Amino acid sequence: MxxxxxxxxxxxxxxxxxxxxxxxxxxxxxxxxxxxxxxxxxxxxxxxxxxxxxxxxxxxxxxxxxxxxxxxxxxxxxxxxxxxxxxxxxxxxxxxxxxxxxxxxxxxxxxxxxxxxxxxxxxxxxxxxxxxxxxxxxxxxxxxxxxxxxxxxxxxxxxxxxxxxxxxFTKFGKSEKPWRFMREKNQLEIDFVKCVKCGNCYHLCPVENIEMTPYPEFADKCQLCLRCFAFCPSNAISFKDKKIESYKACDSDDILQY
Ligand SMILES: Cc1cc2nc3c(=O)[nH]c(=O)nc-3n(C[C@H](O)[C@H](O)[C@H](O)COP(=O)(O)O)c2cc1C
Ligand code: SF4
Ligand code: SF4
Missing domain, CATH: 3.40.50.360 (Flavodoxin domain)
Structure with missing residues (x-):
């Protein structure tokens, strides 16, 4: 180089x-x-x-x-x-x-x-x-x-x-339509009993899809990057009507430091 x-x-x-x-x-x-x-x-x-x-x-x-x-x-x-x-x-x-x-x-x-x-x-x-x-x-x-x-x-x-x-294949990801479909099939929801209103999901979302009101609320721009789901400290975020295992390979601070 x-x-x-x-x-x-x-x-x-x-x-x-x-x-x-x-x-x-x-x-x-x-x-x-x-x-x-x-x-x-x-x-x-x-x-x-x-x-x-x-x-x-x-x-x-x-x-x-x-x-x-x-x-x-x-x-x-x-x-x-x-x-x-x-x-x-x-x-x-x-x-x-x-x-x-x-x-x-x-x-x-x-x-x-x-x-x-x-x-x-x-x-x-x-x-x-x-x-x-x-x-x-x-x-x-x-x-x-x-x-x-x-x-x-x-x-x-x-x-x-x-x-x-x-x-x-690659064109698929570039347009809005397939992602709308993906969002409909993979909706995230908040468990208001578990949520401690820490705002971690809000800070991590790369596309500003989460608002704190004071609980988190999802808008309609989710890209399914899974950050909020993976790093919620109370496991308060889940998929509606489907079981997806939470996965993470680091802590949220490792990402937020950059
Ligand atoms: C919504 C979604 C779609 C995915 N689609 C593919 C895929 O088409 N092909 C694939 O090999 N992995 C797919 N994956 C898996 C991720 O690419 C893989 O686990 C990746 O290492 C995650 O990286 P990250 O932890 O940096 O986000 C998908 C993951 C998500 C969340
Ligand atoms: S990260 Fe979890 S506990 Fe914190 S505000 Fe978001 S949903 Fe609530
Ligand atoms: S999955 Fe990613 S894009 Fe969707 S709301 Fe959570 S952090 Fe934002």
């Missing part, structure tokens, strides 16, 4: 992506690269530094990713400096070909794609609980892959492989 400063823009709903991104940062730092982490939901795409190497990291959702992440990527400025860029997604089983779709966006904006990796982590959207042992094994595998990816990026041997997946 030609720039000695690396800026990684990431989103992590329940911590998997953050774990991988922190592993990249550790590896880069050990090799003399200054590495900064920024939460996508807090950043203006037009304020990124085009003289740094850029990384984008986020989870796969519905064979695509969340609409606010697409919006951020679509709004990135064009570069005239051959800005190097890499991408990392965390997923449970299948990405829908995100790497191919993103490479197109990057090339159109004249960035230099230097590597992409899709790393399997435990699913955060599951009906059955995962054993602690299985969860840790899967996370450790992911960490090892992230380390190798960081190594390959530094030594210029990474690539941007992508599956020849038809466009509609």
């Amino acid at each position: 030609k720039a000695k400063i690396i800026d990684i823009y990431f989103f992590s709903g329940t911590g998997n992506t953050l774990i991988l991104v922190k592993e990249l940062k550790n590896f880069f730092s050990k090799h003399g690269y200054e590495t900064n982490l920024f939460r996508i939901e807090k950043c203006d795409p037009n304020s990124i530094n085009l003289d740094h190497t850029l990384g984008f990291a986020f989870p796969i959702a519905a064979f695509s990713t969340y609409k606010f992440i697409w919006d951020f990527l679509d709004k990135l400025p064009e570069t005239d400096r051959e800005t190097e860029v890499f991408m990392l997604t965390s997923m449970a089983f299948f990405s829908g070909g995100m790497t191919g779709a993103l490479k197109k966006i990057m090339k159109k904006k004249k960035y230099k794609p230097i590597g992409a990796n899709e790393i399997k982590m435990p699913s955060n959207f599951r009906k059955k609980e995962i054993s602690a042992e299985k969860k840790q094994k899967s996370i450790n595998n992911g960490i090892n892959k992230a380390k190798k990816f960081a190594h390959d990026l530094i030594f210029g041997i990474s690539n941007w492989r992508h599956l020849p997946v038809p466009k509609p």
